[in-house]
Amino acid sequence: MKGKGKSQDKDCPLLFPDLECIDHVKLCPRYTAVLSRGEGESIGLEELDGIQVDLETLLNSVGKRLKVLENEIQILQNWQEKNGDIKPLQKAKGGKVQPETPGKRGKGADEKPCKKFKDSAGKPVMPVATKLKTKIGQIKVPEFDRVDSPPVEISKLPKNNAVNKFWASVEPYCADITQENLKFLEDLLRSHEDDSEYLKVPPLGMHYSEKWAEEDMMEEQKQGAKISDKRSNGITPESNGASGLLKTADAGLLDESPFGPLTQRLVSALIEENIMAPIDDDMDTDYTENESLNESAAISPKELAKQLNLGNTAHLEKRIKRELEEQGILDFDDDEEDDENDEILRELRAKQAELRDICAHNLQATKRLYKLAREEIDQQELRRKLSTSDTEVMEAYRKIQLAKQKKKTPTKKERETVIKVLKDREPIVKALDI
Amino acid sequence: MGRTKGSGASTSKHMPPEGQSPASSEVSTSSTTSAESRIKESLKELFSLIHQVQEERSRGEHNLSNIAKTHERMQQEQKITPYYKSKLRGLYNTAMQDAEGEAELLRKALDKISEIKSIREHRRFGDSDRPKPIMRRGVLMSMLQQNAATLPLWVSKPGERPPPLCGAVPADNNYVVKPGDKVAARVKSSDGEENWILAEVVTFNSSANKYEVDDIDAEEGKERHSLSKRKIVALPIWKASPETDQEALFPKHALVLALYPQTTCFYRALVHEPPKKPQDDYSVLFEDTSYPDGYSPPLMVAQRYVIICKEDKKK
DSSP states (O other): OOOSOOOSOTTOOOOOOOOOOOOHHHHOHHHHHHHTSOTTOOOOGGGHHHHHHHHHHHHHHHHHHHHHHHHHHHHHHHHHHHTTOSOTTOOOTTOOOOTTOTTSOSOHHHHHHHHHOOOTTHHHHHHHHHHHHHHHHHHHHHHHHHHHSHHHHGGGHHHHHHHHHHHHHHHHHHSOOOHHHHHHHHHHHHHGGGGGGGGSOOOOOOOHHHHHHHHHHHHHHHHHHHHHHHHSTTOOOOTTHHHHHHHHHHHHHHOOOSSOHHHHHHHHHHSOOOOSOOOSTTHHHHHHHHHHHHHHHTSOHHHHHHHHTOOOHHHHHHHHHHHHHHHTSSOOOSSOOOOTTOHHHHHHHHHHHHHHHHHHHHHHHHHHHHHHHHHHHHHHHHHHHHHHHHHHHHHHHHHHHHHHHTTOOOOHHHHHHHHHHHHHHHHHHHHHTO | OOOOOSSOOSOOOOOOTTOOOOOTTSSOHHHHHHHHHHHHHHHHHHHHHHHHHHHHHHHHHHHHHHHHHHHHHHHHOSSOOHHHHHHHHHHHHHHHHHHHHHHHHHHHHHHHHHHHHHHHHHHHTOSTTSOOOOOOHHHHHHHHHHHHHTSOEEOOOTTOOOOTTBTTOOOOTTOOOOTTOEEEEEEEOTTSOEEEEEEEEEEEETTTTEEEEEETTOOTTSOEEEEEGGGEEEOOSBEEOTTTOGGGSOOTTOEEEEEOTTSSEEEEEEEEEOOSSTTOOEEEEEBOTTSTTSBOOOEEEOGGGEEEOOSOOOO
């Protein structure tokens, strides 16, 4: 079900997944059997199990399709945002909430399943966090008492510091998740889009012997320039530079054709070659003709290129390759075959494979973390509300206590407040599912 | 089409349509016939639901082939224009809506099936004090197999997470297992050995926090145990789909308790391979000192009978 391959566009991050429906005739035989019955007929009880299995297979493929589609739509959206095609605040159909809408406490679908679905990672975190908070609360309370009577207790404060330091050091691990954390994760996810950079194999640079030769030449030139400068001012050294010198030195030896291998092969296939020399008397004349042909062919290919006005031979090579591939004469080969003797390339490819794996793993883990962080933020919001409503309840309770202490019956107003705050607290507790 | 007669879910022959014979040795005929008519109704509804599902699918196929064509065209372009992007988005959104509609119908059909099954179960064991029929080993094993295979599959909607008791997702702390559900129970046998056995919950005593469970493979009278909540682990009630909810499956090398094939006891094991398709089983290596490296060769255990292992190594 994976992608049919990337597009020609280098920038395109889309995967073009295969979204075909599964063939229910092949994979869900009992389902198909039911379908083939006409109206008015029904299903037998004994077929239920088989039908259940088939329906589950269909549901599974639909679920997969939905996930893939959601992913693609998200990629498309990100890509279009990057290029500035659309405004960033559009909601995809999949119901993703953009983090720029912090006011909303989660999608509608999230609210309802909130009760049923437990974040198993959230549960252990919550008790630890509450433990931490109560501990901090406990420590703070005695501190408040001490602050009230400073002269006597000042010496005791430094003793508690170690404990405070500990809780302060643990704080970052138990602190609430903020929108900044979310942004960080998003950036991390986006940075993976640039991964393809690392997976390109750069073209072979100059061989080190040539490079060193060039550098040596440059050194000597500089030396020469310094000396010649002393003798005569301002005569600029040959602007050809070391590379030019080396090339002219080499070029004379090789007389290479600038044309790529494919071009050469094509042209040689098209030239009619008289391989068999005719054994007639006309041989001489033919021979001389051949000779003259050969002579004309003896023009350096470079000059031939100039004559035919073929500017960029690399381009020509590419165009010819593409044309041949489209005609079906040449097979597509996606990766250039690596030179087996090229150990460096082999090593490079191995490292690239490792990098690919690690990046995929990181991406998956980051995505999961992001999802969990989003849910945790919603939970935190609820917890904050709970603590405020808790304080309200405590307030109302204290008032009632006060009234009782003064041997007065609590007023109707106070009673109503109590009922109201308790009622308010209930739905929050339910939503948090404590 | 034939229907099964009376009690028992074993294989049945096709019966003539007029065979609405009242069930034998069951509760009063009135409730039986009403249950039967409910079943008949539900079957008819299921039938029409299935047809609706197919209609949805054929409607959606048109859009999907459009998408495939657009993909092809886009892949040949050098640069993808905004026109193509927005067109693709539109097509994707339509495809999502179609898929959601199809999923909705499929879920309804599956719910209908479980409804029918529960009516049947209820009808069969309507009398809860009636002792369960003693089954031979082979029949018991095939019943276990069938239970595992027909465990409902959970497929998350986008943005949804698998619920507790789906695959490897643990139950909530205050979850109470319903009577009739299966659990793994840690019981002390007569010779002092503690084993995790497959059992069925009868009741839960909330004041004492204890479960009454029945060993599904014990002789008459020796089956009931009363165990504290800590010695009971609920078996999953959903299967997780490896293609949509990878996180609800035990990963490779995880330590689990798995039902040894052809027995009704759970033993410690390491996950060798999680299932690849929804109907596949886990491949696990049981801890077994009779093998040189301490582990058995990989054995297949259904998702239903693989649970988390919490205990420390004894012995």
